[in-house]
Amino acid sequence: MVDDQPPFSPDGGAEPEGGDHDASQEAAWIDVIRKMDEVYSDLIRYEVDLEQRNAQLEHAQQFIGSVIASMSDILVVCDQKGRIVQVNPALVSLTGFSESELTGQPLTILLSDEDALVFRPGCVVAEHEARLKSRTGGFTDLVAMNGSPRLERERRLPGMVIVGRPVGELRRAYEALHVAHLDLKRAQLQLVQAEKMASIGRLVAGVAHELNNPVSFVYSNVHILSRYRAKLTRYLAAIHDETALPEREELRRSLKIDALMEDFGPLIEGTLEGALRITDIVKNLRRLSFVDPTENTKVNIAEVARNAVQWVKRSGKQLVNLEDNLPQELIVEGIEGPLHQVFVNLIQNAIDAMRTVPHPVVTLSGRKVGLQVVIVVRDNGPGISADNLSKVFEPFFTTKGIGSGTGLGLWVSWSIIRDHGGRIEAANSPDGGAAFTIVLPAG
Ligand SMILES: Nc1ncnc2c1ncn2[C@@H]1O[C@H](COP(=O)(O)OP(=O)(O)OP(=O)(O)O)[C@@H](O)[C@H]1O
Ligand SMILES: [Mg+2]
Incomplete structure (x- = not known):
């Protein structure tokens, strides 16, 4: 068939005659060769270009592959029919299925029918938690998954990309943390309880000391009264027996009936x-310990502070002078028991700090400022170092030796004042010693 073709003519015209014919044929061939050259060099250029693009594509593919492979989150890519197109190694290692076992399979190979319905191609799914089926027939830990539509270039027939993270371990860690937190809270509560017990101990010691005095003189008065009763019985018996007057008078003298009768009044008064x-004392105690925590009352905080100094002084038998610059009355609204505890804590701390001071003095001052009541408890101890000033209200912060302080006194005090809608601050007073300022809403 090729031989049947007419000879090549570049301009497509009829074949020229003689020498002209040869020259024009040669020119045509040169033209053909030039064109071929051009085509060839184009081809080479295209090939180089293609190779470059190919290398770029491979590089991009490798990059995406390495990113997908090193993802710790699971990845499942589905087509528009919900069939798995690609998974990543994280999913393979979580479920035990190989990539080839999953590719081409419906999503139900990994998800229950119910969960698979959630991840319909083209849908947006935010934080759906489910267990994936594993190759062994069981289920994996809970996985928190998000789904988003995967659009092809023409933006038709969307597939789905599912990304998820196993949260079982996180949950367990969270639960362990929660249990540890509860344990810590329990321990903290026990320590607060211990602190309360210590302050109850101080209170009881004070009460014991306070009661000792009246109880001992009531006891000795009653003892004397019982002796007087015996004497009076003897004397009355003599009267009833109508003993002769001189003898009766002698008995009256010897039993010192007149002095005894005079003594009766003061003895009964003293006992009373x-x-x-x-x-x-018992009333005071009841007021401190049996308060209804839900019921705020008007409290004279000046009285509470003064009382607290007496309690601490009595319980510890420490020598300390009180400089009382408080007004007679400073009313706040609150619960007396806990407020008393605050002042006991502050004064106990002041006394502890002044152990080496030759003339320890606790100064109480206070006043009403607008709608607030401000009370300052000051001592003339060494004060608080600049480093410690910011830490003294932290729970368990103490500079006292093991067994001497729990470091909860100021923290408990801070909590009580906060619950009363007030604040407490620590500072050093310019002329030495620590000064604790309490600000409470006026009652
Ligand atoms: N008046 C003060 N002068 C100097 N330092 C003080 C004074 N009050 C408190 N501090 C410092 O603050 C720390 C914390 O006091 P906090 O009352 O909370 O605990 P604590 O007294 O050490 O122990 P706890 O009260 O539980 O027995 C004390 O250890 C002490 O270093
Ligand atoms: Mg203390």
């Missing part, structure tokens, strides 16, 4: 006073 003091 002792009983009243005991009643007062």
Whole structure:
């Protein structure tokens, strides 16, 4: 068939005659060769270009592959029919399926029918938690998954990309953390309880000391009264027996009946006073310990602070002078027991700090400023170092030796004042010693 073709003519015209014919044929061939050259060099250029693009593509593919391979989150890519197109090694290692076992399979190979319905191609799914099926027939830990539509270039027939992270371990860690937190809170509560017990101990020691005095003189008065009763019985018996007057008078003298009768009044008064003091102490105690925490009352905080100094002084038998610059009355709204505990803590700390001071003095001052009541408890101890000033209210912060302080006193005090809607601050006073300022809403 080739031989049947007419000879090549570049201009497509008829074949020229003689020498002209040869020259024009040669020119045509040169033209053909030039064109071929051009085509060839184009081809080479295209090939180089293609190779370059290919290398770029391979590089991009390698990059994406390495990113997908090193993802710790699981990745499942589905087509528009919900069939798995690609998974990453994280999913393979989580489920035990190989990549080839999963590719081409419906999503239900990994998800229950119910969960697979959630991840429909083209849908957006935010934080769906599910267990994946594993190759052994069981289920994996909970996986928190997100799904987003995967659009082809023409933006038709969307597939789906699912990314997820096993949260089982995280949950367990969180639960362990939660248990540890609860344990810590329990331990903290026990320590606070221990701190309360210590302050109750101080209170009981104070009460014991306070009660000792009236109880002992009530006891000795009653003892004397019982002796007087015996004497009076003897004397009355003599009267009833109608003993002769001189003998009766002698008995009256020897039994010191007149002096005894004079003594009766003061003895009964003294006993009564002792009983009243005991009643007062018990009343005080009841006020401190049996308060209804839900019921705020008007509290004279000046009185509470003064009382606290007395309690601490009595319980520890420490020598300390009180400079009382408080007004008679400073009313706040609150619960007396805990507020008393705050002042006991502050004064105990002040006394502890002043152990080596020759003339320890606790100064209480206070006043009403607008709608607030400000009270300052100051001592003339060494004060608080600049480093420690910011830490003294932290729980367990103490500079006292093991067994001497829990470091909870100021923290408990801070919490009590906060619960009363106030604040407490620590500072050093310019003329030495620590100064704790309490600000509470006025009652
Ligand atoms: N008046 C003060 N002068 C100097 N330092 C003080 C004074 N009050 C408190 N501090 C410092 O603050 C620390 C914390 O006091 P906090 O009352 O909280 O605990 P603690 O007294 O050490 O122990 P706890 O009160 O539990 O027995 C003390 O150890 C002490 O270093
Ligand atoms: Mg303390």
